Amino acid sequence: MDFAISEKMQTILELINEFVDKELIPLEQQFLSRPWAELVPVLEEKREMVKQMELWAPLHPKEWGGMGLDLVEYGLVCEALARTFTGVYVFGCQAPDAGNIEILMKYGTPEQQERFLEPLVAGEIRSCFSMTEVDQPGSNPVMLDTTAVLEGDEYVINGHKWYTSSADGAEFAIVMAVTDPEAPTYLQASMIIVPTNTPGFNLVRNIPVMGHAGDGWHSHAEILYQNCRVPKEYLLGPQGQGFVIAQERLGPGRIHHCMRWVGICNRCMELICERALTRPISPNKKLADKQIIQTWVAECAAEIRAARLMILNCAWTIENFGAKEARQDISLIKFYAAGVMQRVVDKALQVHGGLGMTDDTPIAAFYRGERAARIYDGVDEVHKISVAKRILKEAGAAKGLL
Ligand SMILES: Cc1cc2nc3c(=O)[nH]c(=O)nc-3n(C[C@H](O)[C@H](O)[C@H](O)COP(=O)(O)OP(=O)(O)OC[C@H]3O[C@@H](n4cnc5c(N)ncnc54)[C@H](O)[C@@H]3O)c2cc1C
16 A cells, blocks of 8 residues: 555645644634534534635535545545544534435435435535434344334334434434335345434434533434334335445445544644643653653554554555455454544543543543444444454464364
């Protein structure tokens, strides 16, 4: 793999870093202390600036008003944007919309694209992805209770979902529901678009996560689908292909998440260094003079570098050989990068002492918000089991031990 960054990308990354520093980091205290709705007008202004700079929607194709970056380039952009909470939102590449946009582009009918995709890519509306259920294991997603039964020209949806991120204020949900209960397991579910103003779409609450319920884009909802009827034309992709489409959504999506986590690590390293270099710890010494802090700095730097190179290599493999070829790497980066981030954020918090526990720095919010990285998009254990099984199988086959 060629790790060189093109001149064009270097310019883009410089522009983004400058924008994040000047325009977005100063908004962090507002983000942490005020309702989402109060922040939206100022974020809209920032989005306009980004559009003027032609940096809007870096992932999405140019014909849809995006920058059309490839996966490696987009990964680098995610890294730069994730240094602060609102980066991906202001640049129009926030989850869960980015993933939904990709599947609507690939599977949406022209009518679905006109009604749902066009305003979504333009940042005029938001969406959510509703798969995980309260009573079934998300780590084994083929176990779903939610059903969508075709009655005449409508699907009637019933089910109890939660962790539908960003549902509060979203225009529509992409819901995973069982449409073909008699089919083979992986062909039982379908994706269906459900406008959130449909009767029977009942947002029960924004779930408090680590003590914070959040609101708007920055929230995770519990939703009851109660005889929720949508036209059969809102089926997204072929019936029974829900899991196949979900898999497509998740592969490259893990690059976005993992590079975002590297960005969070980078920010934590900036904060660690700043604090260690300025915090007196005895009359003539700063925290940075202590060898234990120096060791942490070195260890964090090594782990971040390792994670970053693994992720970029994986993105390059997906870009050049497809997601199937990168399956093992996708699992490796998912649990490894999440673990690195957790350790780096924890070290940053420790270096800041009592200050680290407050919301006066972004570290505590990273700490509570990003613990979930080891759970969503595949829990650590499932990724590790899948990697280990493959390695053992290959080793066994090579040595004639199977
Ligand atoms: C912040 C956040 C945002 C999310 N956003 C969304 C979203 O937008 N849309 C959506 O649909 N879902 C979302 N999710 C849900 C997420 O995908 C699930 O939480 C995840 O798939 C795990 O499912 P579960 O919570 O049901 O845990 P379970 O499946 O009950 O697993 C619990 C634990 O069991 C262990 N475990 C599981 N399987 C195995 C195994 N095979 N071997 C050994 N141990 C195992 C793991 O330690 C795991 O953490 C989000 C979750 C979080 C925390």
